[in-house]
Amino acid sequence: MGDNLRGKSAIVGVGHAGFGEAHGQTAYEIMAQSSLTALADAGLKLSDVDGLFCTMMEDSMPVVMAAEYLGITPRYIDGTMSGGSSFVNYLTSATMALEMGLCDVALICYGSNQRSASGKLVTASKLPPYEGLYSPRYPISGYALAAARHMHEYGTTRENLADVAVAARAWASHNPEAFMRDPLTREDVLASRMVSDPLTKLDCCLVTDGGGAIVLVRADRAKDFPNAPVYVLGSAAESSHRQISQMKDYTTTAARESGKRAFEIAGVTPKDIDVVELYDAFTINTVLFLEDLGFCQKGEGGAFVSDGNIAPGGGLAVNTNGGGLSCVHPGMYGIFTVIEAARQIRGDAPGIQLDGVELAVAHGNGGVLSSQVTAILGGASTV
Amino acid sequence: MGNPLGPDATFRDGLSKGQINLQQCGNCDQFIFFPRINCPHCGGTSLTWHPASGKGEVHTATTVRRRAEKGGDYNVSMIELAEGVRMMSRVDGIAPLDVKIGLAITAFAGEIDGIPAVLCKPAEG
Numbered sequence A: 001m002g003d004n005l006r007g008k009s010a011i012v013g014v015g016h017a018g019f020g021e022a023h024g025q026t027a028y029e030i031m032a033q034s035s036l037t038a039l040a041d042a043g044l045k046l047s048d049v050d051g052l053f054c055t056m057m058e059d060s061m062p063v064v065m066a067a068e069y070l071g072i073t074p075r076y077i078d079g080t081m082s083g084g085s086s087f088v089n090y091l092t093s094a095t096m097a098l099e100m101g102l103c104d105v106a107l108i109c110y111g112s113n114q115r116s117a118s119g120k121l122v123t124a125s126k127l128p129p130y131e132g133l134y135s136p137r138y139p140i141s142g143y144a145l146a147a148a149r150h151m152h153e154y155g156t157t158r159e160n161l162a163d164v165a166v167a168a169r170a171w172a173s174h175n176p177e178a179f180m181r182d183p184l185t186r187e188d189v190l191a192s193r194m195v196s197d198p199l200t201k202l203d204c205c206l207v208t209d210g211g212g213a214i215v216l217v218r219a220d221r222a223k224d225f226p227n228a229p230v231y232v233l234g235s236a237a238e239s240s241h242r243q244i245s246q247m248k249d250y251t252t253t254a255a256r257e258s259g260k261r262a263f264e265i266a267g268v269t270p271k272d273i274d275v276v277e278l279y280d281a282f283t284i285n286t287v288l289f290l291e292d293l294g295f296c297q298k299g300e301g302g303a304f305v306s307d308g309n310i311a312p313g314g315g316l317a318v319n320t321n322g323g324g325l326s327c328v329h330p331g332m333y334g335i336f337t338v339i340e341a342a343r344q345i346r347g348d349a350p351g352i353q354l355d356g357v358e359l360a361v362a363h364g365n366g367g368v369l370s371s372q373v374t375a376i377l378g379g380a381s382t383v
Numbered sequence B: 001m002g003n004p005l006g007p008d009a010t011f012r013d014g015l016s017k018g019q020i021n022l023q024q025c026g027n028c029d030q031f032i033f034f035p036r037i038n039c040p041h042c043g044g045t046s047l048t049w050h051p052a053s054g055k056g057e058v059h060t061a062t063t064v065r066r067r068a069e070k071g072g073d074y075n076v077s078m079i080e081l082a083e084g085v086r087m088m089s090r091v092d093g094i095a096p097l098d099v100k101i102g103l104a105i106t107a108f109a110g111e112i113d114g115i116p117a118v119l120c121k122p123a124e125g
C-alpha cells in the first residue's frame, strides 16, 4: 500500500521568495523567483525541469500558466487543487512520476501576493452551496466550529489555544525570515479581537506574500547534488469533506488516516520523529493534528501544546520556523512545512536549527480541515 | 412535461413553500443532507422525500463578530436534526453568545435576504 515508494525520491533543492510584503510583484513572479532559488540550490537549471507540480490561488489552469511563465514544456504535470495540502500531496505524485520514469526532475512550486494585493485578490473559491447563506466567515468560522466542539468534548481551553500561538512566535523570534518576531504572551492572544468564537485574530495565521519551491529527483541519483538529500520516506492523503457542515466528527480529522498510512509506509512511529511541521492555519489545527498524527491521545492535545511543550526547549519541536501563525502564510502554507522539514534535516534551517534531525513530519491541510496529507522525510541514515 | 427537478432544486422548491424536506435512503434507511442523487452512506439511489420533524439541537456553534453599524454579531450553528442529519443554520430569537452546544432547537423554513433558508429558534418548553 504505497510502501514500495519508500525512499524512492529525494529533495535536492529548496527555495523561497517574497516573504512578508512583496509590493509590486505578481504571484507568478514570486513563484518563479522561488523556483529559480530552489533550482540554484540543487545546482540545476530551468531547462532540466521536466515535471511540474503547481497550483495557485488564481486562474483555472495554474500549472499550465506556471510552465508558460518558466518557459518550460514539462512532460509530466500535476495541478491537483486540494487547498494548502496540495504541495505535500505533490510529493506523492512526484515520487510516482519519478519512479515510473515519467520525469527526471520534479519541481513543486507556489507563489502568492495575497498581502500586498489584498482587496484585489480574486480567489477561485466559491462559498459552499449549503453554507454561504449563513455568512460564516470563511475559512475561520469552520475552524471555530471545530474548536468549540473540541472545547466542549475535551475541556480544551482558550488558554491552550493561545499557547500554540505563543510557541509559534517563540520559534519565529529566532528566525530572521519570519514575518512576526515580536514577543507574544498568552494574555496578548486572549485579549486580541474576537473574530469567530472561540478564535481571536491572534489564533489566526498571518496574511503575507511569499512563495516556495522544492526540487525532487529519483533517490538513486540524489547524492549527485550539492546538498545532502532529504528522502521522502512515506506520504499519504485522506480527503473527508469539503463543506464544514459535512465533517462527520468535529474533533477528529482525516489526518488520523493520512498519518497512519504515511507512518506505515515510512516504517517509523511518532516516537521516532525529531521535528514536526504542521499546517497551522489556526491554533486549533496544531491541537487536532498532534492528536490525529499520534503525538498525543485524542482529547489531550490542549494540555500537550500548553506551557511551552511545543516551544523551543519543549518536549516536541513543532513548527520550528514559526509556522503559518508567525513565519509566513501566503494564502496556502503547505509547501513551507516541507521546506522547513527538509532544512532541519539538511542542517540549514533559518531559525533555530535542532541537533541531529534525521526524521521529520510535514503535514498539509486544505479547505476547512477537508484534505489532509502527511509526509515523513528522512536524512541519509533513514534509507 | 419537462425534466423532473433534481434533488437540489426539489429541496429549495420545498423550502420556498415553507417545508423542510429530507431524503431518506431506501437501502440503508438513513436520512441524508445535503440532497443528492446517491446516498453518501451506502451508495443507494432509491431516495425518498419526507418532511423533517424540525426537532434538533445545536451540535456546535460560533458567534461571528461584526461591527454594530454593519448589523452586529450573529450566530452560525451546525445543527443536528432528530433524523440524524447535520446542516449549517442560524439560531434566531436568542443572543448569539447564548447559543450553546446542546441547545434544543426547532428548525423552520425561513429566509435570509429574501432567499429561502433553514433557520432555527430555541425549542419551547
Ligand SMILES: [Zn+2]
Pocket: B025, B026, B027, B028, B029, B030, B039, B040, B041, B042, B043, B044
Ligand atoms: Zn444509504
